Amino acid sequence: EVGHKEDSKLQLFDFATVSKATNHFSFDNKLGEGGFGLVYKGILQEGQEIAVKRLSKDSGQGLDELKNEVIYIAKLQHRNLVRLLGCCIHGEEKMLIYEYMSNKSLDSFIFDKTQSMELDWNKRFLIINGIARGLLYLHQDSRLRIIHRDLKAGNILLDEEMAPKISDFGMARSFGGNETEANTKRVVGTYGYMSPEYAIDGLYSTKSDVFSFGVLVLEIVSGKRNRGFSHPDHSLNLLGHAWTLYMEGRSMELIDSSVGDMHDLSQVLCSINVGLLCVQCSPDDRPSMSSVVLMLSSDSSLPQ
Numbered sequence: 001e002v003g004h005k006e007d008s009k010l011q012l013f014d015f016a017t018v019s020k021a022t023n024h025f026s027f028d029n030k031l032g033e034g035g036f037g038l039v040y041k042g043i044l045q046e047g048q049e050i051a052v053k054r055l056s057k058d059s060g061q062g063l064d065e066l067k068n069e070v071i072y073i074a075k076l077q078h079r080n081l082v083r084l085l086g087c088c089i090h091g092e093e094k095m096l097i098y099e100y101m102s103n104k105s106l107d108s109f110i111f112d113k114t115q116s117m118e119l120d121w122n123k124r125f126l127i128i129n130g131i132a133r134g135l136l137y138l139h140q141d142s143r144l145r146i147i148h149r150d151l152k153a154g155n156i157l158l159d160e161e162m163a164p165k166i167s168d169f170g171m172a173r174s175f176g177g178n179e180t181e182a183n184t185k186r187v188v189g190t191y192g193y194m195s196p197e198y199a200i201d202g203l204y205s206t207k208s209d210v211f212s213f214g215v216l217v218l219e220i221v222s223g224k225r226n227r228g229f230s231h232p233d234h235s236l237n238l239l240g241h242a243w244t245l246y247m248e249g250r251s252m253e254l255i256d257s258s259v260g261d262m263h264d265l266s267q268v269l270c271s272i273n274v275g276l277l278c279v280q281c282s283p284d285d286r287p288s289m290s291s292v293v294l295m296l297s298s299d300s301s302l303p304q
């Protein structure tokens with residue numbers, strides 16, 4: 001399940017193969033727009049489905065992100081991280097080829113009312129757990145120690161069994177030795193998921209990923225998007241709303257569909273508690289991902 005891909009080299013795809021697989025990058029095969037370009041669905045001759053990220057020609061910044069993605073993701077292998085199969089470099093053309101994730105991103109599932117109805121609490125809890133385990137792997141692996149820096153619903157892809165996989169490592173950074181935090185002048189990421197210390201001071205650490213994870217958990221539970229950590233309009237400030245309900249002992253009013261039984265109830269309450277712990281203002285107060293995984297797996301119904 002977990003291991004390094006040091007032995008398995010990335011596959012080099014030739015342009016003709018990728019072009020044919022995506023029906024010449026036709027509009028019909030477009031999946032959406034990612035960090036550094038358009039994403040297309042493709043089917044290789046042997047029937048394997050792929051997703052192709054094609055760098056926009058005019059994107060200098062995108063090239064850095066693409067390189068970053070290759071550097072990090074090629075070294076990683078975990079069931080909760082999207083798998084990079086290979087790349088295609090052909091003159092100006094630069095593309096990355098991934099395994100295809102048939103249920104697309106979590107974004108459409110949780111914020112689309114009709115789709116979110118399909119997500120019962122057990123599935124949501126499994127998704128939360130999977131993301132936590134993927135993130136723990138990134139943070140903990142002694143050789144890599146990676147901070148993702150852009151964890152959000154749009155970067156969580158779902159496979160045919162609705163298992164979550166973290167994607168988009170364009171902004172990831174690794175930290176070595178005893179270093180635990182770093183500073184940047186160029187704050188990148190997505191507003192609403194950014195921790196206060198990162199958004200304000202450019203300070204990032206594994207704890208800024210933990211904050212984003214907490215936002216994601218509260219979004220999965222509530223079906224509402226967080227617009228910012230200090231938005232004056234309460235209905236847009238999911239975190240403030242969640243805290244208020246919690247303090248008043250009304251946490252269950254946060255959820256967007258009813259719970260079926262006691263088991264659902266305990267999973268929902270566990271998720272809300274974990275979410276709120278992770279979005280605390282001070283990075284030191286937030287749990288590490290290993291504590292989060294422990295808290296979530298105290299529910300015995302989960303596969304260990």
Ligand code: ACK
Nearest residue numbers: 031032033034039051098100101104105
């Ligand atoms: O929510 P979506 O349809 O799922 O919109 C985004 C879009 O491309 C831009 O990132 C989709 N996408 C990205 N990578 C993959 C993949 N490996 N398999 C399927 N869809 C993908 C994503």
